[in-house]
Amino acid sequence: EDQVTQSPEALRLQEGESSSLNCSYTVSGLRGLFWYRQDPGKGPEFLFTLYSAGEEKEKERLKATLTKKESFLHITAPKPEDSATYLCAVQGNSGYSTLTFGKGTMLLVSP
Amino acid sequence: NAGVTQTPKFRILKIGQSMTLQCTQDMNHNYMYWYRQDPGMGLKLIYYSVGAGITDKGEVPNGYNVSRSTTEDFPLRLELAAPSQTSVYFCASTTRAISNQPQHFGDGTRLSIL
Numbered sequence: 001e002d003q004v005t006q007s008p009e010a011l012r013l014q015e016g017e018s019s020s021l022n023c024s025y026t027v028s029g030l031r032g033l034f035w036y037r038q039d040p041g042k043g044p045e046f047l048f049t050l051y052s053a054g055e056e057k058e059k060e061r062l063k064a065t066l067t068k069k070e071s072f073l074h075i076t077a078p079k080p081e082d083s084a085t086y087l088c089a090v091q092g093n094s095g096y097s098t099l100t101f102g103k104g105t106m107l108l109v110s111p
Numbered sequence: 112n113a114g115v116t117q118t119p120k121f122r123i124l125k126i127g128q129s130m131t132l133q134c135t136q137d138m139n140h141n142y143m144y145w146y147r148q149d150p151g152m153g154l155k156l157i158y159y160s161v162g163a164g165i166t167d168k169g170e171v172p173n174g175y176n177v178s179r180s181t182t183e184d185f186p187l188r189l190e191l192a193a194p195s196q197t198s199v200y201f202c203a204s205t206t207r208a209i210s211n212q213p214q215h216f217g218d219g220t221r222l223s224i225l
Contacts (some may be wrong), residue, residue: 033212043115087153098156
């Protein structure tokens with residue numbers, strides 16, 4: 001059974017204070033690890049897909065990295081508009097693009 | 112460019128009532144999914160479909176039914192609603208599994224059962 005654990009559950013940062021979110025996973029044959037952003041009252045919005053250990057992807061102040069056991073979402077000099085819940089999910093070999101999600105990290109960036 | 116559209120956005124049901132949550136996508140995606148999200152919990156897969164006429168159970172299918180008569184639509188049916196089904200329901204879609212494309216989500220239906 002695929003499993004995803006995200007930490008911390010919640011994180012409060014000051015504007016400009018860089019940090020990282022963690023996603024630890026166990027999966028039978030990783031086909032992709034996905035990061036999503038979710039704003040209150042909205043559906044998850046796709047950010048990144050990582051396929052293999054060592055891969056990195058960047059988008060504005062966000063950078064996602066992947067190892068064989070975990071992924072990190074690094075947030076550099078965050079702004080208040082980066083406040084959201086960040087979800088991590090894995091796709092293994094067991095289903096038709098089915099995803100297993102973590103519980104998410106709620107990020108609050110204060111001005 | 113609507114993407115995935117869910118209706119209604121909010122609904123209150125009484126215990127024992129039935130209802131259908133609607134989901135439609137205009138991206139010609141083969142695969143569609145229904146999830147529920149409870150406070151402090153991750154998204155849990157209820158049912159999914161890989162094409163018209165083909166559906167399968169996810170992690171938490173009890174109390175729900177689905178059908179897929181067209182590529183665009185994937186309704187979720189609640190029979191005999193129970194308080195445990197109070198949740199936010201999300202529909203998602205993607206293209207074929209081989210390309211590992213991300214799932215695209217609607218904005219959810221918030222359902223309360225009293």
